[in-house]
Amino acid sequence: MKRSIIILIAALATASMLAACGGGGGSSTQASDKQAAKGPITIWYSNNPNEVKWGKQVVAAWNAAHPDEKVTGQEIPAGRSSEEVIGAAITAGNTPDLIYNTAPVAVPQFQKQGGLVDLSTFPDGATYIESRTGDAASQYASVDGHYYQLPWKSNPVMLFYNKAIMRKAGIDPENPPLATYDEFLATARAIVKSKAAKYAIYPSPSSEFYQSWFDFYALYAAESGGKLLVENGAATFADTAGTSVAELWRTIYAEKLAGNEPYTGDAFLDGLTGMVLAGPWAIESYGKTDWGVAPVPTSAGMKPAETYTFADSKNIGMYSSSKNQGTAWEFLKFSTSPEQDGALLETTGQMPLRVDLTKAYPEYFTKNPAYKMFAEQAGRTVDVPNVSSSVEVWQTFRDAWTGAVIFGEGDIPSALSDAAASIDTLVSQQ
């Protein structure tokens, strides 16, 4: 027994020493050579069927014109989440050249890992990004002011409602009162009281870090007039706007207008709830439901043309394992050209992060009026702040939200202040 323990400890000590020897090292990269290099590249895109269709189309279009710089497209490998797959691929050094599914929340971590190429170092890098996306591009810049992601497409979160349920609850389905918090609560109460649906709204109550984007953050963006969760190195949400959003949701949960149990299906499609906060990606899946859409509510009922919301964007990252960055950059520009952005809009219904979207594609929005509100909303969105420990920041917020709002424990101002203090500390760490 003793001999076994000694052998085990010796083996672990040896393994630890080997681990120590294995870390670090590596030569410095020839950045400029890589940026000029041309040749075949690989890209990953989302496994969403419409995005796969678009991805295949853009790859085919490029390959037809560039036989010497062949692009190979494939769906992002399956995993618990895209971010985990990409994080593991960065460590293993087998990322593709470009990934068309890079979540802004993961960018600070990927950047810290040394996994992303600084797009601002391309001669026309920052200019291209800013001319395509306009002022909104600045929120995707990292702390050093450089772009490690190209803002690609957004899914502005708005309030979908089921017209049949509204009708059943005695509410005008064409113009339901949902602009102010009082109107929203009155409508929600009418839905539940009339038993038109079991719940008025049903955002996921589970504890994953990203869930707060679809209950708190969309409403906070609107209530605060477009504030990010963290600005200038400090959390913003422990203010009047944040407190009023939290109080609204606490009332919703306390009165059982929203469910607080995890639900495995789509509560809106299943008729379990009359309203849902979602982006234009949902339109296709809600096709058979008679739905309407409204801007997210604000306490005073802000005008739709002034209301902000959460962008829920997915961006494009160029990964440091890329050997032919010259081709990767050219393909990146090709795939985000006005023509390909139009194809993306046409194929997926998601909004390219491009200035004056409705003016750029007037025919599409005339043909598809359901998407026009989302396109107009796309000009007033905020995304997750580009700060260090981004995922931990959101997990900290979510934990506070779950306790104080979903389960009604403690008082809201204290919960928000404590979470803000913790987040300030996290953001200050590099």
Next chain:
Amino acid sequence: MSAKTSQSRGPGPGRTAAATPAPGRRRRSRLEFALGRHPSGLLLAAPYALFVAAVFVYPIGLGVWMSFHDSFFTAPGVDVPQPFVGLENYATVLSNPAVRASFVHVAEFLVINVPLTLVFSLLLATALNSVIHWRGFMRVSYYVPYVTASVATITVWMFMFNSGGIVNQILGPLAPDPAWLINRFWAMPSIAFYVTWKQLGFFILLFLAALQNVPKELHEAAATDGASRWQAYKAVTLPAVRPATTLVVLLAIITGANLFTEPYLLTGGGGPNGASTTPVFLLYQQGIQQGKPAIASAIGVLLVIGVLIITYASRKLTERE
């Protein structure tokens, strides 16, 4: 035991001191000490030893090393300093109330799950061992949950245990409010019940194998001595399946301490409000989601130490005469 064993191992150092072995003999002894009596055995064992070293010893060693450093996963070729930080990661972990709570939660889980697993698997294995008709069907029935994907069975349990589920409908006014999976008190016991049910088939198989190896002569001798069925079970069956009991307890503790899927899926990410988090769940959150593998490694090392202590104690307990 020791006298016989010592003889079989040949003369010990004390006994050989008087004799002066020839130089050739001494060389053979040293070789024998280094390579053992049958050096070819090393060759045969080498592939498996290498496999264990690669997939078990090295990762654990790396985990221990990371837990003492400011370690971070980087892309190949990226040179990031990973300084030695002593016990700082452990201090961070132990000062985090969420981590401490997760160890309490998993202890609560083990206190419920291990005895339930042991009692039910032994009872059901005994019952199945004496079933004559439909034996195969019954065994498969208990084994099916074990081989069914957790995602599928968890979805069924979510429907059964939600506020409007069949369990609450049967319980009526006795049903807890909030419902089981979002109830701070009932969340962890619900997970323990689920895991007991899910894994029972595997442990039943272990006990069944042990029960079928109990010699019939022992039961016949007990019956001849006038022992009742309960007395025979206590005096013959239970001692005969003791090695299986030790194995079941050890495996239940080890798999229970590694609890992850259930709090991740069944209670929506360690809910309600963190009441069902476990060390492995936090290890996943910190190491994979939040990019802090050094902190995750420290949690992992503490968990390994805890599991070693508990399994050692339980082994002493279950192997006691």
